[in-house]
Amino acid sequence: xxxxxxxxxxxxxxxxxxxxxxxxxxxxxxxxxxxxxxxxxxxxxxxxxxxxxxxxxxxxxxxxxxxxxxxxxxxxxxxxxxxxxxxxxxxxxxxxxxxxxxxxxxxxxxxxxxxxxxxxxxxxxxxxxxxxxxxxxxxxxxxxxxxxxxxxxxxxxxxxxxxxxxxxxxxxxxxxxxxxxxxxxxxxxxxxxxxxxxxxxxxxxxxxxxxxxxxxxxxxxxxxxxxxxxxxxxxxxxxxxxxxxxxxxxxxxxxxxxxxxxxxxxxxxxxxxxxxxxxxxxxxxxxxxxxxxxxxxxxxxxxxxxxxxxxxxxxxxxxxxxxxxxxxxxxxxxxxxxxxxxxxxxxxxxxxxxxxxxxxxxxxxxxxxxxxxxxxxxxxxxxxxxxxxxxxxxxxxxxxxxxxxxxxxxxxxxxxxxxxxxxxxxxxxxxxxxxxxxxxxxxxxxxxxxxxxxxxxxxxxxxxxxxxxxxxxxxxxxxxxxxxxxxxxxxxxxxxxxxxxxxxxxxxxxxxxxxxxxxxxxxxxxxxxxxxxxxxxxxxxxxxxxxxxxxxxxxxxxxxxxxxxxxxxxxxxxxxxxxxxxxxxxxxx
Amino acid sequence: xxxxxxxxxxxxxxxxxxxxxxxxxxxxxxxxxxxxxxxxxxxxxxxxxxxxxxxxxxxxxxxxxxxxxxxxxxxxxxxxxxxxxxxxxxxxxxxxxxxxxxxxxxxxxxxxxxxxxxxxxxxxxxxxxxxxxxxxxxxxxxxxxxxxxxxxxxxxxxxxxxxxxxxxxxxxxxxxxxxxxxxxxxxxxxxxxxxxxxxxxxxxxxxxxxxxxxxxxxxxxxxxx
Numbered sequence: 001x002x003x004x005x006x007x008x009x010x011x012x013x014x015x016x017x018x019x020x021x022x023x024x025x026x027x028x029x030x031x032x033x034x035x036x037x038x039x040x041x042x043x044x045x046x047x048x049x050x051x052x053x054x055x056x057x058x059x060x061x062x063x064x065x066x067x068x069x070x071x072x073x074x075x076x077x078x079x080x081x082x083x084x085x086x087x088x089x090x091x092x093x094x095x096x097x098x099x100x101x102x103x104x105x106x107x108x109x110x111x112x113x114x115x116x117x118x119x120x121x122x123x124x125x126x127x128x129x130x131x132x133x134x135x136x137x138x139x140x141x142x143x144x145x146x147x148x149x150x151x152x153x154x155x156x157x158x159x160x161x162x163x164x165x166x167x168x169x170x171x172x173x174x175x176x177x178x179x180x181x182x183x184x185x186x187x188x189x190x191x192x193x194x195x196x197x198x199x200x201x202x203x204x205x206x207x208x209x210x211x212x213x214x215x216x217x218x219x220x221x222x223x224x225x226x227x228x229x230x231x232x233x234x235x236x237x238x239x240x241x242x243x244x245x246x247x248x249x250x251x252x253x254x255x256x257x258x259x260x261x262x263x264x265x266x267x268x269x270x271x272x273x274x275x276x277x278x279x280x281x282x283x284x285x286x287x288x289x290x291x292x293x294x295x296x297x298x299x300x301x302x303x304x305x306x307x308x309x310x311x312x313x314x315x316x317x318x319x320x321x322x323x324x325x326x327x328x329x330x331x332x333x334x335x336x337x338x339x340x341x342x343x344x345x346x347x348x349x350x351x352x353x354x355x356x357x358x359x360x361x362x363x364x365x366x367x368x369x370x371x372x373x374x375x376x377x378x379x380x381x382x383x384x385x386x387x388x389x390x391x392x393x394x395x396x397x398x399x400x401x402x403x404x405x406x407x408x409x410x411x412x413x414x415x416x417x418x419x420x421x422x423x424x425x426x427x428x429x430x431x432x433x434x435x436x437x438x439x440x441x442x443x444x445x446x447x448x449x450x451x452x453x454x455x456x457x458x459x460x461x462x463x464x465x466x467x468x469x470x471x472x473x474x475x476x477x478x479x480x481x482x483x484x485x486x487x488x489x490x491x492x493x494x495x496x497x498x499x500x501x502x503x504x505x506x507x508x509x510x511x512x513x514x515x516x517x518x519x520x521x522x523x524x525x526x527x528x529x530x531x532x533x534x535x536x537x538x539x540x541x542x543x544x545x546x547x548x549x550x551x552x553x554x555x556x557x558x559x560x561x562x563x564x565x566x567x568x569x570x571x572x573x574x575x576x577x578x579x580x581x582x583x584x585x586x587x588x589x
Numbered sequence: 590x591x592x593x594x595x596x597x598x599x600x601x602x603x604x605x606x607x608x609x610x611x612x613x614x615x616x617x618x619x620x621x622x623x624x625x626x627x628x629x630x631x632x633x634x635x636x637x638x639x640x641x642x643x644x645x646x647x648x649x650x651x652x653x654x655x656x657x658x659x660x661x662x663x664x665x666x667x668x669x670x671x672x673x674x675x676x677x678x679x680x681x682x683x684x685x686x687x688x689x690x691x692x693x694x695x696x697x698x699x700x701x702x703x704x705x706x707x708x709x710x711x712x713x714x715x716x717x718x719x720x721x722x723x724x725x726x727x728x729x730x731x732x733x734x735x736x737x738x739x740x741x742x743x744x745x746x747x748x749x750x751x752x753x754x755x756x757x758x759x760x761x762x763x764x765x766x767x768x769x770x771x772x773x774x775x776x777x778x779x780x781x782x783x784x785x786x787x788x789x790x791x792x793x794x795x796x797x798x799x800x801x802x803x804x805x806x807x808x809x810x811x812x813x814x
Contacts, residue, residue: 114639184646189642192638221649223653227654227657231657238743239743240749241746242746255744257671260664263661
């Protein structure tokens with residue numbers, strides 16, 4: 001049975017614009033509306049997590065000052081902050097938000113291939129968030145088991161939220177995975193099946209490559225979290241012993257027999273490590289496009305960048321146990337996972353070199369998106385280098401329980417991706433709204449966030465080297481190896497964190513204010529080559545492309561081509577004498 | 590876990606090779622297009638590709654459950670070894686036969702819809718679904734049987750895994766039955782054959798074959814351990 005590609009059947013589909021408010025903005029199947037819905041919910045729940053981090057820092061910086069932060073509250077804040085930031089904010093925002101918005105526009109499609117399922121994906125995601133939030137109001141409050149939810153303590157009395165809080169968390173994760181699977185199927189299938197004519201895989205912008213590969217990783221890795229969530233829920237509710245060992249709890253023998261907590265750790269990290277790259281790969285892709293556009297240079301080593309994304313994606317499945325060195329394992333396993341961890345640094349380093357070479361001697365415009373993109377490179381290199389320390393068993397063992405790890409993962413998968421999120425919002429906001437974000441406010445936002453986050457996390461490395469343990473509610477003065485300087489550093493970090501959190505309000509204000517008062521952007525304010533800037537309307541209307549789909553003739557990085565009349569040639573411009581079909585360093589067409 | 594890692598590596602390798610590597614020789618920045626610009630367009634229905642991607646996800650899910658099964662079975666020695674092998678109910682053999690018949694009926698339906706014999710295709714689809722419902726009923730009966738066994742206790746991981754694995758497999762079949770019911774409503778001998786019904790039957794058939802394959806794997810695991 002032969003089928004015609006969806007792009008070629010375009011004329012069969014009349015564009016029925018939704019008319020009612022509900023069909024247009026709420027129960028909408030338009031990928032752009034769904035993207036904004038995802039983004040709003042993700043940012044809203046992310047603000048909750050930000051507030052929790054402020055409360056944590058208040059406790060650490062000024063212990064014995066805030067009576068309303070009890071030890072159990074502190075652990076609940078840790079848990080919810082970590083889970084929300086990693087899953088409900090970053091994953092949802094990069095794939096549900098940017099994935100939804102960019103894939104059809106950058107590939108030249110009218111929409112996702114399964115729009116109804118796409119809409120369901122958002123609503124199920126919202127349900128997952130609501131169940132998570134409901135967990136904050138159940139008896140005992142949310143779980144305080146730490147974001148890794150390790151058994152046996154996660155479901156034993158004594159841990160905050162061990163009765164209902166953990167159930168809400170597990171249920172919410174399971175629901176989230178259902179939502180993500182519906183979305184992920186859409187992203188992958190759309191990239192494979194709904195590209196416009198001429199958009200070969202090797203002409204796709206790197207943003208699409210990053211989101212596409214991250215979606216595949218998510219589809220294969222999230223089932224591990226699903227399996228562990230289901231089995232732990234059964235341990236808690238039914239009394240099975242998948243993960244729960246035969247332990248005594250509160251002086252009494254528990255009902256559990258000989259379950260394996262290590263099994264949970266394997267399953268969790270089999271999801272958990274690819275999750276790092278589910279967040280990082282879209283960031284890698286997006287930052288490549290930001291750098292190229294704002295430096296007016298073609299991306300350096302496009303094909304190598306694609307290979308690096310794929311290599312990182314594959315390798316991310318064979319490094320998970322480096323999170324478990326201190327759980328105990330066969331030394332040969334440790335050697336294997338340390339080796340794979342170091343190997344994954346190779347394609348990652350290739351990407352960093354290529355980013356730097358892209359802007360090297362480029363016509364760099366220090367716009368706000370470019371500032372965030374450059375800030376990302378610095379932060380990612382810093383966070384990545386400390387990852388090399390922790391990837392080695394012998395170095396990880398003494399550092400694993402300290403603030404060095406907190407500093408590392410916040411730099412590499414907290415601050416770095418968030419800088420890209422900000423850069424991407426500043427970059428694509430004009431396309432989404434037709435107005436520019438205010439540049440002065442944007443620069444204030446960037447410098448305060450960039451310097452502020454370094455003020456927070458650089459000292460944490462020092463704390464870690466000193467051996468200051470993480471996960472502690474307070475540090476008693478009687479702990480001999482913790483000198484008074486640690487308390488002063490903690491105060492400094494807290495004040496910096498309060499400052500950075502407050503500065504984010506400038507960003508939110510800018511988002512809202514510019515919606516009405518921002519400078520009109522026009523169709524292509526950054527003079528970019530990719531297809532989303534070539535739509536007939538800004539913001540793009542339902543169906544994106546008017547009557548006819550675009551046709552692509554070149555790759556996405558034709559910047560500063562010598563003979564061309566402008567310093568960029570959009571992907572949909574046919575080749576002629578003045579706009580040749582593109583060139584790369586040293587390779588003439 | 591090693592089985593899962595092997596599966597992931599294999600699946601990723603196949604995906605990369607089949608979809609990507611053969612197109613990596615393209616150098617779109619070098620050559621002016623001489624071929625038609627539509628040469629690289631995909632030529633399969635999105636729903637078909639979507640199903641195969643979904644099957645990869647389901648494979649990952651079951652591979653992880655099976656890895657967990659093996660790891661849990663090997664966990665603990667001496668006093669804490671709590672795995673008490675289960676004598677699987679004989680009805681599972683009958684159930685397996687029912688699912689094979691369901692899959693065969695679906696295949697028969699697919700063959701008929703390809704030849705344009707809509708009435709037969711409808712019958713095959715209907716019978717396939719009924720066999721599947723019978724399979725699910727049989728699984729419920731097996732659940733009751735296991736409940737009556739001496740080894741039945743939630744603390745026995747063999748029992749817990751039996752219920753979890755059969756439940757997850759059954760839920761996937763229930764999802765398939767939802768699509769089956771929608772297809773059955775759409776197909777009618779009095780109406781001309783719409784192309785999407787033909788596609789629906791094809792995809793249902795692939796899905797049924799796949800879940801039969803998964804069940805055979807699960808059943809073999811259960812009776813072998």
